[in-house]
Amino acid sequence: MANKKSNSSEWKSTACILCTLNCGVKVQLNVEGTEIVRTKGDDDHPASRGYLCNKASRLNYYQNREDRLLSPMKRNAEGGYDPIDWDTAIEEIASRLGGIRDEHGGDKIFYYGGGGQGNHLPGAYAGSTLASLGVQYRSNALAQEKTGEFWVANRMAGGYNHADFEHAEVVMFVGKNPWQSHGFHRARAELREMAKDPDRTLIVLDPKRTQTADLADIHLPVKVGRDAWILAGMVAVIIQENLQDDTWLAEHTTGIDAVVEVFKNVDIEDCAEKSGIDEVIIRSTARTIAKAKSVAVFEDLGTQMNRHSTLVSYLQRLTWMLNGNFAKPGAAYTPNGLGKIGDGREAGKSPVAGGRIIAGIVPANTIPDEVLADHPDHYRGMIIESANPVHSLPDSPKWRQAMRALECSVVIDIAMTETARQADYVLPATTQFEKAEATFFNFEFPENYFHMRAPLFTPPEGVLDEAEIHARIAQALGTLPEDIIYTLNNALAQGGRDAFRELVFAKLSENPDIGKVAPVLLYRTLGKTLPKGMQNAAALWAPCHQHAMTNRKSVEAAGITGDGLMLGDNLFDAIIAGPSAVVISKEEWSDVWQRVPRESINLDLPDMLEAAGKLNSEAPQETTEEFPFLLSAGERRDFTANTIFRNPAWRRKDANGAMYINPDDAARLNLGDGSSARITSEGGVVDTIVEVNDRMQRGHISIPNGLGLDYPDEQGQLKVTGSSPNELTSSYLADEFVGTPWHKSVPVRVEAIG
Ligand SMILES: Nc1nc2c(c(=O)[nH]1)N[C@H]1C(S)=C(S)[C@@H](COP(=O)(O)OP(=O)(O)OC[C@H]3O[C@@H](n4cnc5c(=O)[nH]c(N)nc54)[C@H](O)[C@@H]3O)O[C@H]1N2
Ligand SMILES: Nc1nc2c(c(=O)[nH]1)N[C@H]1C(S)=C(S)[C@@H](COP(=O)(O)OP(=O)(O)OC[C@H]3O[C@@H](n4cnc5c(=O)[nH]c(N)nc54)[C@H](O)[C@@H]3O)O[C@H]1N2
Ligand code: SF4
Ligand SMILES: [Mo]
Numbered sequence: 095m096a097n098k099k100s101n102s103s104e105w106k107s108t109a110c111i112l113c114t115l116n117c118g119v120k121v122q123l124n125v126e127g128t129e130i131v132r133t134k135g136d137d138d139h140p141a142s143r144g145y146l147c148n149k150a151s152r153l154n155y156y157q158n159r160e161d162r163l164l165s166p167m168k169r170n171a172e173g174g175y176d177p178i179d180w181d182t183a184i185e186e187i188a189s190r191l192g193g194i195r196d197e198h199g200g201d202k203i204f205y206y207g208g209g210g211q212g213n214h215l216p217g218a219y220a221g222s223t224l225a226s227l228g229v230q231y232r233s234n235a236l237a238q239e240k241t242g243e244f245w246v247a248n249r250m251a252g253g254y255n256h257a258d259f260e261h262a263e264v265v266m267f268v269g270k271n272p273w274q275s276h277g278f279h280r281a282r283a284e285l286r287e288m289a290k291d292p293d294r295t296l297i298v299l300d301p302k303r304t305q306t307a308d309l310a311d312i313h314l315p316v317k318v319g320r321d322a323w324i325l326a327g328m329v330a331v332i333i334q335e336n337l338q339d340d341t342w343l344a345e346h347t348t349g350i351d352a353v354v355e356v357f358k359n360v361d362i363e364d365c366a367e368k369s370g371i372d373e374v375i376i377r378s379t380a381r382t383i384a385k386a387k388s389v390a391v392f393e394d395l396g397t398q399m400n401r402h403s404t405l406v407s408y409l410q411r412l413t414w415m416l417n418g419n420f421a422k423p424g425a426a427y428t429p430n431g432l433g434k435i436g437d438g439r440e441a442g443k444s445p446v447a448g449g450r451i452i453a454g455i456v457p458a459n460t461i462p463d464e465v466l467a468d469h470p471d472h473y474r475g476m477i478i479e480s481a482n483p484v485h486s487l488p489d490s491p492k493w494r495q496a497m498r499a500l501e502c503s504v505v506i507d508i509a510m511t512e513t514a515r516q517a518d519y520v521l522p523a524t525t526q527f528e529k530a531e532a533t534f535f536n537f538e539f540p541e542n543y544f545h546m547r548a549p550l551f552t553p554p555e556g557v558l559d560e561a562e563i564h565a566r567i568a569q570a571l572g573t574l575p576e577d578i579i580y581t582l583n584n585a586l587a588q589g590g591r592d593a594f595r596e597l598v599f600a601k602l603s604e605n606p607d608i609g610k611v612a613p614v615l616l617y618r619t620l621g622k623t624l625p626k627g628m629q630n631a632a633a634l635w636a637p638c639h640q641h642a643m644t645n646r647k648s649v650e651a652a653g654i655t656g657d658g659l660m661l662g663d664n665l666f667d668a669i670i671a672g673p674s675a676v677v678i679s680k681e682e683w684s685d686v687w688q689r690v691p692r693e694s695i696n697l698d699l700p701d702m703l704e705a706a707g708k709l710n711s712e713a714p715q716e717t718t719e720e721f722p723f724l725l726s727a728g729e730r731r732d733f734t735a736n737t738i739f740r741n742p743a744w745r746r747k748d749a750n751g752a753m754y755i756n757p758d759d760a761a762r763l764n765l766g767d768g769s770s771a772r773i774t775s776e777g778g779v780v781d782t783i784v785e786v787n788d789r790m791q792r793g794h795i796s797i798p799n800g801l802g803l804d805y806p807d808e809q810g811q812l813k814v815t816g817s818s819p820n821e822l823t824s825s826y827l828a829d830e831f832v833g834t835p836w837h838k839s840v841p842v843r844v845e846a847i848g
Contacts, residue, residue, distance in 0.1 A: 107136060107673035108547045109533060110150040111212025111526050112735040113276050116533035116545060117142035118674050119150055123550065130154040130527075130550070138674040140543045141536075145280040148732060148746075155744040156525065157551065160806045161509045163522035164556040175510075175520065180558065180566070187519055188570035190502040191227055194475040200228020201445065204473040206461065207234050207481030210738060213526045214433070214534040216479050216506070216560035218613045218633040223477065223564045225610035226573035231444060231451075231473070236436075237458040238487060239395060242404035242832040244438030245452045249699055250411060251420070252691040253428040254436025256537035257390030260284055262424035264386040266297040268410050269321065269396020269838070273305035275730040277392055279538070285309050295382055299324065300396055302726075302796070303789040312379055317370035318724040318794050319715055319839035322402035324376060325409035326357075326709050327365030331380035332416050333357040338384070342418035349698025353412065356707045364710045380413070388424025389414040395728075399837040401715060403829045408702040415695060421686040428689045430648060430679045431536040432544050432637050445471035449833045457833030458487050459825040462496035479506040479560065480523075482737045484513040485802070488823040488835050489777060506563060509740055512803070512818075523560055528553040530631035533675070540682065541652065545675035546634065549627040561621070561630035565614040573611060574618070582619040594620065595659055612636050624670060631670055638666040641678065651680035701831070717793060721841035723759075725773060727819035728799030728837055740803045742815040751801035751816035752785035755844070759793065760786040764846045773797070773817070775842045777824040780817035795844060 106123065109116040118139025122132040133151050135144035166183035167175040178186075194202055205224055208217025217234075224232065236244075240254075247254045259265055259278050265288055272281040288296045289309035298310040299321060307313040316324050332338055333354055343350045366373035383389055391414055397406040419425035442451045446464040449457035456464075461483070465473045476497070484493040490512070497503055497516035505517040514520045526547075533545040553559075558566075568574040578601055585593040601608055608615065613633040621632035639662030642649050649665060656664040668676050687693045717724060733745035742749060753771060755763075765771055765784045772781050773795075782797060790796065802818025819837065827836040 105134070106550055107138075108527065108550055109212060109545055110146065110153060111156065111210070111531075112149045112153075112738055113211050114535040115142065115276050115279055116212045116535075117146055117150065117279070118545065119146065119153070121153070121550065128551065129158055136674055139545070140541065140675055140677055141279045141538050143280065145283060147276065147282060149735060152739070152744045155739045155741050157527050159509065159741055161740055162554075163508060163510055163514075163520060164554060165522060167510075167514075167520040169518050183519055183521060184566045184570050187502070187504055188567055191475050191477075191504070192571055194501055195227050198474055201230035201471070202473055203227050203229050203475040203477070204461065204464075205229050205232040205477050205479075206458075206483055207479040208232075209234070209534065210480050211736065212533065213480055213531050215530065215532055215630055215633060216523070219561045219564040219617065219630070220477070220479055222573070222611040222614040223567045226568045226571040231456050233455040233458045233461060234481065235458065235486065236453065237455040237833075238835055239398045240436065241438070241452040241455065241457070242829055242834050243393060243398060243407040244436040245440060245450075245832055246404060246407040246411065246438070246699065246702065247436065248438030249696060250408075250415070251428060251695050253434075253689055254438065255420075255426040255428050256539070257392065257426040258388070258424050258539065259390045259392070262388045262390035263293065264295045264297065264383055264389045266299065266383065266389070266391045266410075266413075267306060268299045268325070268391060268393040268406065269398065269400065270392050270394035271300065271304040271306050271396075271730060272392070273309070274732065275394065277394060295386070297379060297382075301791050301794050312375075312382070314371050314375070314379065315791060317368075317714070318726070318791070319401040319836070320369045321397045321400070321406050322409060322706075323365040323709055323714070324369035324371050325406060325413065326360055326706050327362045327369065327373075327376045328380040328383065329353075329409055329412045329416070330357045330360035330362050330365065331377050332384050332413070334362070335381070337381065338416040339418045343416065346418065346420070346693075347415070347695045347697050349696055352698040352700070352703055353416075356703045360706070361710045368714050383413050384417050386417075388422065389417070389419040390424060390426065396726075396838055399728075399835055400839055401836055402705070403834050404831040405702055405705045408699060409706065412697070415697065420695065421683055423683065427539045427683070427686045429537045429539050429542055430645060430681060430685070430689065431542045432634075432641050432678060433534040433536070435535060435537075450831065452832055457828070458483070459828050459833045459835050461487065462489065462492040463825065465496035465499055466492070474500060475502045476500050477504045477506070478513055478517070482507075482511045482513045484516055485511065485737060485818060485820060488820055488825040488827075488837070490818060490820045491778065492825065506560060508557075511737065511740075521563055522557045523563070524553040524557050525551070527551050528557075529559045530628045532631075532634065539686075540680060541677045542679045543675040544669050544678045546631055546669045546672055548625070548673065559630045561614065561617045561633070565617055568611055568614050574614060575608060575611065578608065579615060579618050582615070583622070586619060586623055591663055595663060599659070628670060634669065635662075635666050638662045638669065641665065645679055648679035648681045648685065652677045654678070715839065717841060721775065721843050723793055723795050723842050723844055725775070725822065725840040725842040726794065726796040726838045727823055727840050729754075729796040731798050734798045734800045736800045737803055740805045742805060748785075748798070749815070750783045751798040753782040753844075754785050754787035754790050754796045756790040756792045756794070757786050757788055759795075760784065763844060765844075770847045772845050772847045773822060773842050774845075775822040775824070775840050778821040780821050781847060782817045795842070
């Protein structure tokens with residue numbers, strides 16, 4: 095692409111949208127302004143500071159694509175799709191979903207998604223559609239990975255924590271391969287730093303010898319799915335060898351006695367045997383963690399999508415909390431940002447399956463069951479936005495069946511995805527480079543930031559921003575307060591932002607219900623006064639005021655000032671002005687305690703302690719003759735990025751997303767590099783290309799995530815590349831507490847095929 099003529103005079107500021115970090119990016123477009131032709135890191139971005147990984151140079155594959163949706167589509171009797179105009183689409187959707195609401199209640203309409211790795215404003219605007227329809231139940235991808243961790247973190251420390259990897263003496267990754275998946279800023283550069291520094295220790299808990307493990311001082315190749323034993327063993331070493339910091343614990347925590355009571359009896363030898371890691375190594379690693387000046391730990395899918403996942407979230411926390419690795423440099427903290435991610439409060443149960451609702455989202459695993467159940471409260475309608483659950487959630491066959499059983503389903507996406515192809519209506523959205531979009535996973539400390547990006551491209555005919563889509567749906571449902579919009583627009587025209595602000599707060603106190611449709615209200619008023627292409631940034635105005643009201647000191651420390659309510663507007667304006675990310679809060683380490691209830695960490699989670707206490711008498715999962723392998727279904731690699739790109743040409747290597755298998759296993763099964771294999775689970779069958787890979791343990795195989803997508807080939811025929819992991823997964827293989835799936839240890843068999 096670099097050989098195409100570029101309009102080299104101008105570098106535009108945006109972000110990479112391929113993982114949650116959304117590194118700051120500067121791009122050059124071609125002369126026509128239709129393609130990204132050059133990419134470099136944005137030195138002005140306060141967190142990524144010029145860093146990019148190998149994937150960011152491929153962003154043009156997201157923007158320019160053969161599979162772009164350019165008109166609303168309606169499913170026909172043959173299962174095909176016919177284009178329809180926007181007015182008809184909105185009218186029919188409002189009338190059919192409104193009909194379900196009136197006849198059965200809004201709680202029978204389900205909402206899934208709302209954002210991917212770099213687009214989070216749809217979720218905000220969807221709030222008004224949800225309120226208009228009386229929707230009660232929603233979910234998104236976080237409910238198949240992070241809800242267990244959120245729940246534990248919330249009960250221990252009042253919120254989700256991140257850690258200061260950059261300055262920690264000891265860093266431990268639990269089921270996480272940051273070389274590929276990142277998860278914290280400048281990961282590859284930071285990992286190299288850690289590896290170089292003789293005073294720091296990098297610990298990697300992963301059955302696979304990953305690229306991260308290559309850099310580690312201590313690699314713990316745990317047996318697949320058995321992390322609970324090794325972590326319980328480490329906690330037991332700390333307690334039994336009396337390595338905990340009693341003074342810190344007395345001052346900053348409650349519940350240590352309950353922890354001691356359980357772990358003084360944990361049999362470390364048994365933990366070693368079951369986890370496959372020598373007891374001597376468990377003991378020495380635990381001592382290294384206990385004696386370090388600072389410890390930072392990151393758990394991710396290797397354990398979050400595996401057996402005992404919620405328990406592991408608790409156990410890994412004990413390894414560092416017992417020595418005060420919280421609220422100090424190099425340790426953990428609860429960040430202070432605009433989007434409160436991971437508030438893991440528990441609130442109610444899902445209507446049919448009775449799954450715990452955490453952070454407002456129901457367990458994602460059981461959604462199809464809650465559609466298909468013969469139950470009075472089963473879901474009858476669904477809106478899916480910025481997500482591809484037919485592909486990304488367990489048991490794709492059951493998802494397809496559930497989608498077709500719905501009385502009305504609507505998908506809002508930029509492409510005709512696996513999920514869109516099961517929906518009654520598909521609404522085409524602008525891409526993330528055609529509207530204002532924002533980074534939401536902002537976990538930095540002591541300075542945290544917010545990044546609102548301006549659009550790079552003019553959208554094509556036929557597509558709409560999610561903000562406009564939700565505003566039109568509210569309008570069609572009659573819930574858009576036209577009179578208030580009229581008055582607010584008048585206030586803006588005559589008295590500017592000051593008059594607007596005063597009136598909004600006055601209207602809100604008169605009628606708090608307006609708050610529910612606030613995003614579309616702001617979009618239709620304030621949005622019109624924003625710079626070109628930025629109208630859909632308006633929804634951020636409310637969270638800016640929220641943040642300013644509750645965090646005046648840290649906002650002012652970040653250099654943003656303003657008397658009274660002005661602070662919220664000034665914060666909003668600073669973010670809109672960008673062009674790169676803006677620091678929105680600056681704190682001291684001691685400020686972290688303000689976000690911990692009673693400024694005290696609770697160590698005593700009775701359900702987790704009970705589960706930990708049973709580990710020695712529990713038998714770990716063994717493979718069977720029928721299914722002798724454990725498959726990690728969905729691994730992050732150099733060229734995977736969920737399903738953000740659908741065109742396989744973006745991959746510079748591993749084009750088909752090979753199955754990795756240990757050389758001994760491969761030899762036994764007559765598999766060689768590039769040969770074909772069939773993977774069979776109890777749930778399904780997929781065929782795959784083989785790569786013999788000595789990083790894998792015997793008995794453990796992996797396939798990448800985000801493959802098995804179709805894309806038009808040169809003749810315009812849809813062609814599938816690679817295998818789709820969730821054709822193999824089953825929804826009932828899930829965590830007992832929060833229902834997150836066990837995708838990293840799916841029992842399978844493998845055989846060579848012709
Ligand atoms: N390149 C790339 N980066 C991404 C993404 C992407 O699609 N591609 N997606 C992003 C998203 S949405 C997420 S959630 C993150 C996920 O990021 P990660 O969780 O780091 O990604 P995975 O590769 O799925 O799993 C991590 C590791 O778990 C290990 N594992 C498997 N079984 C076990 C086990 O039993 N115990 C332990 N301890 N480890 C085990 C695997 O060997 C693997 O190395 O990545 C983000 N970053
Ligand atoms: N077996 C297995 N399954 C997994 C995983 C695994 O490791 N193994 N990983 C899981 C994880 S951690 C995650 S996070 C999920 C991710 O899975 P999903 O949550 O389904 O997210 P994506 O695959 O990123 O799909 C995002 C969708 O948004 C669309 N999109 C892109 N930009 C826009 C936009 O601006 N507007 C709108 N409306 N749509 C847009 C894309 O076309 C795409 O269809 O997958 C999960 N599934
Ligand atoms: S780390 Fe994530 S956001 Fe940054 S360049 Fe790589 S994929 Fe993009
Ligand atoms: Mo994820």
